[in-house]
Amino acid sequence: MKIMNCPLNGPRNISEFTCLGPVHDAVDAQSVGDAAWCHYLFYQENKAGIIREWWRHTPSNYYFIAERHTVTDEIIATYSASELPRIENKS
């Protein structure tokens, strides 16, 4: 069984979690053009390497961020969404 480290609940079985897809920038639905709106809805990160994703610990409904390698299937890091701006600024 694969173990994921939940920032709130500690290490848990990965079957307790739901993957919600890659982190991407929000757009303003009122002002955005068709092409950018389409891109926001349908185009997601799919690289062979480390990607940053939203995950949820399903029983506690806690949302957080995980960094995962899509080729080796390794979980590199997990952290609270509140740390996201600080980490994105650094990278």
Added chain:
Amino acid sequence: MPLTLLKYGLKRDYVPHREIPATPDLRRRYDVVIIGGGGHGLAAAHYLSKYHGIRNVAVLEKGYLAGGNTARNTTTIRSNYITNQSIRFYKEAVSLYEDMSHELNFNVMFSQRGQLTLAHSEATLRSFHLRAEMGKHHGTRISVVDPRQVKEICPHLNMDEGGQHEILGGLWHEDGGTARHDAVAWGYAAQAARRGVEIHQRTEVLGFDTSGDKVSAIRTSRGTVSVGHVIQAAGGANQHVAKLAGIDMPIRCFPLQAMVTQPLKPFLHTLVSSANLHTYLVQSSRGEIVIGGGSDPYQLISTRSTLDLKEQLAHGAVQLFPFLHNVKLLRQWAGITDMTPDYTPIMGASPLKNYWLDCGWGTWGFKATPVAGKYLADTVANERVADILLPFSLGRFEKMALINEMGATAASH
């Protein structure tokens, strides 16, 4: 006969007939280059060379012939879709399979034995009624059956009366069937090669040279070739290859896992699937039970299997056929599926004028092998997207003209 055989056996310089010639050196120019030596690419090569007289064609394959998703799928052929565009397209796929052994002069072992999809809830049954009516409207053989009929069609099923997964009915699709995946790819490859198409195995595409809005040359691991037209049919690598050409794709990759058991006496005549259990089963002509199921729960670009998913497949199989509990597994594998947001492929034009797409085949590509090949060849020969492919364009996302086929497979939801 035995004497002739003996003569050949003793002859020192006897060269056996090769249906797929060894990989030749790359020429400097091809009228059409097909990226991807899987079923779809080889079918396109066949149709180009046989029906359009375009024979200066190269198929570039990074690995070996048909070793990607053509070899990793579970060979279900069916047309029980729910939108007009899809049913029309997949119905033709089924009819092309019916004639394929004759077309290719190669036995693809097409076995049209019907597919039974099971309903374990009232909600599923309701969706089956809609699906059946859509299919009937287009002239496919499909109907909703009650538990008694399910038992008649597939007597070995565990009906689980009163249990958690009680079978309340099914969707009986008589046009459904299966074929030998290697034979399909080899049949197309042999026919295309006989007409002069070059198949370049172990030839990786590294990049593209463009002039204006056209691709002028392809850089490969074995040299650069200039091209008239390009067809991209690269399976799990579609997003990667499109990126090399500067094209963004709404694709995410998920592994899809499957496995086969040891051979058993024939008992399962139909293809059986259950979306609730994320499981589908078919008995191959060798007697092995092929078990397929749900995609991995998060995206990966890897063909490594996981114990979790294999357990899930085994659980579904044993729920439907409890007597399989002590059967041994022979082989297991995973393929990388290129999933689109609406579970429908992306075919036809791209932002580059001479670059044609055959992408986003996710978990539903094998059944479309002949029809995709046929109309891609048609598209390239006429330099105009065939009418039947128009709804599947890359541009549909921007126009919000999605074709939702999420419920069409037991694989991914």
